[in-house]
Amino acid sequence: MKKIFADVIQFRGSHYDFGVKQGEIIKDSILVRNRERQWKVRIPKFKINPEETKAMFQTYAPQIWEELLGLQAALEWPMERVLLEFGGYRVNINPSGCSIYVGENYMIRNYDYHPKTYDSRCVIYQPNDGGYATIGLTQKITGRCDGMNEKGLTMGYTFMNRKRPGDGFICHMIGRLILERCSSVEEAVYLLKGIPHRGSFSYVLYDENSEMPSIVETSPRRIEVREGSVCTNHFKIMTEENRRVLDDSTKRMMIIEQKEKQGLNGKQAFKLLNDTNQGVFSKLYGSWAGTIHTSAYFPKEREAWIALGGDQEPTKIDFSQWLNGENLAMKRIEGMVDTDIPFVHMEPADWYQK
Numbered sequence: 001m002k003k004i005f006a007d008v009i010q011f012r013g014s015h016y017d018f019g020v021k022q023g024e025i026i027k028d029s030i031l032v033r034n035r036e037r038q039w040k041v042r043i044p045k046f047k048i049n050p051e052e053t054k055a056m057f058q059t060y061a062p063q064i065w066e067e068l069l070g071l072q073a074a075l076e077w078p079m080e081r082v083l084l085e086f087g088g089y090r091v092n093i094n095p096s097g098c099s100i101y102v103g104e105n106y107m108i109r110n111y112d113y114h115p116k117t118y119d120s121r122c123v124i125y126q127p128n129d130g131g132y133a134t135i136g137l138t139q140k141i142t143g144r145c146d147g148m149n150e151k152g153l154t155m156g157y158t159f160m161n162r163k164r165p166g167d168g169f170i171c172h173m174i175g176r177l178i179l180e181r182c183s184s185v186e187e188a189v190y191l192l193k194g195i196p197h198r199g200s201f202s203y204v205l206y207d208e209n210s211e212m213p214s215i216v217e218t219s220p221r222r223i224e225v226r227e228g229s230v231c232t233n234h235f236k237i238m239t240e241e242n243r244r245v246l247d248d249s250t251k252r253m254m255i256i257e258q259k260e261k262q263g264l265n266g267k268q269a270f271k272l273l274n275d276t277n278q279g280v281f282s283k284l285y286g287s288w289a290g291t292i293h294t295s296a297y298f299p300k301e302r303e304a305w306i307a308l309g310g311d312q313e314p315t316k317i318d319f320s321q322w323l324n325g326e327n328l329a330m331k332r333i334e335g336m337v338d339t340d341i342p343f344v345h346m347e348p349a350d351w352y353q354k
Helices: 015-026 030-039 050-060 062-075 079-086 171-181 185-194 247-260 268-274 319-323
Strands: 002-013 099-103 104-113 121-127 134-137 141-147 154-161 201-204 214-218 225-227 289-298 303-308 317-318 332-337
Touching: 002 015, 002 303, 015 062, 015 121, 050 062, 050 079, 062 079, 062 171, 062 225, 079 099, 079 104, 099 154, 099 201, 099 268, 104 141, 104 154, 104 201, 104 268, 104 303, 121 319, 134 289, 141 171, 141 289, 154 225, 171 185, 171 201, 171 268, 185 201, 185 214, 247 268, 268 289, 289 332, 303 319, 303 332
Parallel strands: 002 121
Antiparallel strands: 002 332, 099 104, 104 289, 121 134, 134 141, 141 154, 154 201, 201 214, 214 225, 289 303, 303 317
C-alpha cells in the first residue's frame, strides 16, 4: 500500500493570474521533472500548431487561452511546450477504465488510470473574467476529469476507444469547457455537439433539475445522446466504435445495475464504487485502468466527496460555503493506493522503470 496525497488548490481571480499562480506552484516541481523525462521515451504522435490551437480556444474558451499565457509567463517556456503539456488540443489518450453511477441527486465516479499520469490536484476556482466557478479533479493541470460548477452541473467522462483520432479537444479539456461554460445539461449537450473531438468518450451530465442524467457518446465522426444512470467503457448507440473486448466494462455495468435496484443513497453508492470487494473498483494500475480516486458530487447541496484509493472514507467539501467566500482550511487530501507504481507528483516516475 502506498500513502498518497492530492493538493487542494483554491483561487479567485482572472484566468491569466490563475495561470501564473499554477505555473509558480509547479515550476521546478517533481511533477514537471518527471514529465520531462517521460517525453524522452514517449514520442508525441501529434503536431502542436500554436496558431491553430489559439484560434480554437479563441472560438470556444478565450479565457482558458489567457490561463495558458499565464502558465507560459510563470514557467518561462515556449508556447509549444506549454501546449504540449497543458493545451488539451490534438493529444493522444491512452486506454483507461472509469465507472460512473448517477442516482437521486448525486453522481459517483471512479477515475481509473495510471499513477504516472495522475496530477493529484483538486482545484476550486472562481473566475472574475468570465465563466462559472468550479470544483473538480484535474488532469494535465488545466483540464478536469470530473467536477461540478456553481450552477450544480456535474460532469464525468469514460474512455471508449483509440480508433482513428481526429483534430480536436481531448477529454479533460472538454470537461473543463463544460464546467466553466455551461449552466445546465442542455447547454452542455449543445456544447458537445458543436466542438471538435480528438477521441471517443462518453460524457455523463447531471444537474439538480435533471429527471434522468444524459450520456453523450462522442467520437471524431459523430455524436449521440441518450439517457442512462450507469456508464462504463462501451457505447450503447454507437456500437461500431466499441473495442472488441468489453468483458470488464460489461461486468462493472452489470454489477452497478443490479445494485441500483436496491435504491441506493449517496453513501451506499459511494461505497459500491469505492469498496475494493464489490467488483467495480479496479486494481489494474499497470494496465492504465486502476482506480485512483472515487469522487461524488451532490448538485442540490453543492457538496463534493473525494477519496484517494479504495475502502476510504471520503473527504467532504462544502462548495456552497466556498462560493460564499469561505476558503477551505485543508491543503491536502490523503489516501492509500494498493500499488508500488510511482505517482508522478511524489517520486521519480519516468517510463524507464516500473
